[in-house]
Amino acid sequence: MDREVSDVVIAVMGATGAGKSSYIKRVTGRRNILIGHSLACATEEVQSYRFHYRGINFVLVDTPGFDDNRDSDEIILSKILTWLGASFRKGTRLSGILYLHRIIDPRMQGSALSNMRMFRRLCGPAFYENVVLATTFWGSIDPALGAEREKELRYNNEFWGQLVERGSQLVRLDEDEESSRKLLLSLARKNRSVLEAQKQMQAGKSVGDIAAFHRVVAEYDTKFDQEIERECNRRSAEILRRENEIREKLRQQSREAEQKRSEAARKVQDEEERRDMCRQARIEQQRREVERQERELEELRWARRPEKSYPLHEDPGCREPAQGNVDNHRCKLRNVEKRRCDRCGCRLHSLYTNYRLLPLLPLQERPVRFV
Numbered sequence: 001m002d003r004e005v006s007d008v009v010i011a012v013m014g015a016t017g018a019g020k021s022s023y024i025k026r027v028t029g030r031r032n033i034l035i036g037h038s039l040a041c042a043t044e045e046v047q048s049y050r051f052h053y054r055g056i057n058f059v060l061v062d063t064p065g066f067d068d069n070r071d072s073d074e075i076i077l078s079k080i081l082t083w084l085g086a087s088f089r090k091g092t093r094l095s096g097i098l099y100l101h102r103i104i105d106p107r108m109q110g111s112a113l114s115n116m117r118m119f120r121r122l123c124g125p126a127f128y129e130n131v132v133l134a135t136t137f138w139g140s141i142d143p144a145l146g147a148e149r150e151k152e153l154r155y156n157n158e159f160w161g162q163l164v165e166r167g168s169q170l171v172r173l174d175e176d177e178e179s180s181r182k183l184l185l186s187l188a189r190k191n192r193s194v195l196e197a198q199k200q201m202q203a204g205k206s207v208g209d210i211a212a213f214h215r216v217v218a219e220y221d222t223k224f225d226q227e228i229e230r231e232c233n234r235r236s237a238e239i240l241r242r243e244n245e246i247r248e249k250l251r252q253q254s255r256e257a258e259q260k261r262s263e264a265a266r267k268v269q270d271e272e273e274r275r276d277m278c279r280q281a282r283i284e285q286q287r288r289e290v291e292r293q294e295r296e297l298e299e300l301r302w303a304r305r306p307e308k309s310y311p312l313h314e315d316p317g318c319r320e321p322a323q324g325n326v327d328n329h330r331c332k333l334r335n336v337e338k339r340r341c342d343r344c345g346c347r348l349h350s351l352y353t354n355y356r357l358l359p360l361l362p363l364q365e366r367p368v369r370f371v
Contacts, residue, residue: 007050008188009059009092013080013119014100015112016065019136023100023173024049024060027180046083053181056188066115073115080122081197081210088198096130096187097123100173101153103135103146114222116159124196129167132187133160136173 012020025031028051047062061083064076087094099119105112123131135153138146153159154170164170171183194202200210 007057007059007092008095008184009061009087010095010184010187011061011063011097012100013063013097014065015102015115018065018100018102019173020065020100021062023098023136023180024062026175026177027051027053027184028060046079053184056185058184058188060184066112073118077118077122081201084195084198085201088194088201093192093194094127094130095192096132096190097127098132098134098183098187100134100136102137103149103172104137104141113158113225120162122195122197124199125166127193127195128163130187130190130193131163131168132183133163133168133170134173134183135171138172138174 012024014020028049030049030051045064049060049062051058051060063080063083064071066073066076133153135146135150150170150172154164155161160168160170169186173180173183197210
């Protein structure tokens, strides 16, 4: 296809199944563009499609996708480099590259990560500001999960971080025809530039040499990534082992501390019990001492009171033995408030309601003292 100098040439790149052909078909309105629905790439060769939009002649270049089941990434890169070399010799300069990525992919790793590195080397840092990084298939993913993956793509230097820092634009590509076309206008305003691969061709390197260089670098990157992964796994295992040792040590220290706390609590409890027993013993000793002093005081009061004898009954006609009456009288006063003798029924003297007998004298004459 012959191109005019005023043509805005935009290359559409990305992995197989990212939606490159679907996007070109949507913005150009052409129905003869094949769209792949499997892991096999529908675009086997580099193809150009011209269309006119808002007074600008656009030429969209559909490139074979990486990670194709039929061709290796090296063959696909050779096809893209061949087209870039031919267009460069004809004086064609790219206005930009639209790189598509499926947001539904869990993460960029393995061959996808290797292809991203190859894409950065293909463009070169000077061309980064002419690159638009577009994520597709937003209708097939939860918005929150998609936003999280988009954030990882944007800020991780292994993914798109380096490109965004140097001027690449990050957009979400939906299936709206008008918004898809407006995206091209932002690339049309960019200054046309030369890719790093085209500069190498201009310096005399062949497509095979450049492709071989990228293949060797990709293999080195793969080995480096594997070595890094092994080292990370080894360090992770070592860190996990140390963490387990530290946790076990902490658990042991916790058990020892708990044992010490239990022993200390037991000692405190034993000490409290000992003190309580001592306190109870002192209280009991003081109580006995108080009782002893009370007895001594009571005996002293009895010793200082005058002695006087009273008959046991108000009725002198009672002939019951005095000893029996007194014993019965004392017994009853301890339990009931009776004022009469249980044997004779006579009323007891009122002074006997509160008394204490001294050691008994002969039965007929026995003194009684007040308390």
